[in-house]
Amino acid sequence: MGQAVQTMPRRLLGSELRRLRQAAGKTLDDAAGSIGKDRSQLIKVEDGRATLTAATLGQLLTHYGASTQDRKRILAMGVEARKRQPKRAYVDLLPGANSRIADLEAAANVISYYDRGVIPGLLQIPEYTEAQMVAGDGVWWETSYQERANRVAFRLERQKLPEDKPLLFIFTDDALLTRYGGDQVMRRQIEHLLRAAARPHTTLLLLDSRHPANPCPTGALVLLEFAARTPRVGLLTAAYGPSTYLDEPADTEAIARCFRRLQELAFSAEESRSRLEAALEAT
Structure with a gap:
């Protein structure tokens, strides 16, 4: 060895x-x-x-x-x-890539998650996730109820993280406008977000989708931080195809800077909660 x-x-x-x-x-x-x-x-x-x-x-x-x-x-x-790994980024092309993302999330001490225009997967209720999967059915995979069910189950399984794990979620406020599953589902989704925001180790921040200084105007971004000498991992997720991993210090520090800027630009936790409550009343 x-x-x-x-x-x-x-x-x-x-x-x-x-x-x-x-x-x-x-x-x-x-x-x-x-x-x-x-x-x-x-x-x-x-x-x-x-x-x-x-x-x-x-x-x-x-x-x-x-x-x-x-x-x-x-x-x-x-x-x-x-193999020797000369490239800075690693793209996991092998089967079972999604399960390995879940393994990293489970092992991480701190998770920071940014998304635009959609509720982050770790905060979605089953009905919201199901509606998202219906939208992709027949596009990203062949039409299959079992495939959709498997994807929903996997996303929900990823949410089973310890309650004391520090979690930072930042997502743009236009995510509250897309009614995945209809008004009733969206109402339950927002109620779930409010409960999540009340957890002591979870920070939930909304960001104005029109903010001109957003350093990450498209796509999602994840930063996983670990204990001891284990390097941080940045994850660039994609709607279709494999995700890209970055663990070079220069790359993960850039991602960390991005999250710091997003936190500066986002509404405060209190204002974000107020906006969620207003969105709930509007549904």
Whole structure:
């Protein structure tokens, strides 16, 4: 097992292996012993600080009882993890990319989330999400009720974060004008936003969609911050196709500056709450 720089492919592989180990009910000692390593070495692999040879990775997957599909996918991730990574950005093109985003969100100590014209996914109620998925049905994937249901379930699963995890949400106020699911759904969605805003570790800020100084006038932006020496991760999400990860300090610092500017431009938490209450009365 080689010592490695903590790149995004290695971090994503490590999170997949951790999830698979936990699903199999295996301890770190059991898993490490199955491949002739010690606990500390496997911890480095799960943290993205070390790699495994193809043969050793295959042996570990056998110990976990990985399905044929998972085995193929994770072995492909192992190939990516062992490559040198000359590019600053990493685009996760392998199957299961969405689940790896959820893993990173679960591992992060702090999450900052910006979106324009839509309620951020981590704050959506099921009916709002379903209406969004209906809009994309037959466009981004073949028309399928099961596909929509799976996407809704996955988004709701991502929302199961500890209540004491610091969360910052900034989104433009025109998101309150689009009636996904109709007026009643939007009313329940705004009520949900008000409850979220009242949580002690959640900050919810509205931003004027017409503000000329907005440094991020299109798209969504996510910044994930972790404990200890683990570098921050910036995530550029897309409506279709894979998301782009950035973990170079120069890039994540630029994203952090963007969030600081967005906070300066946004309405205060109190004003944002007042505007949500006014929007609720108007529905």
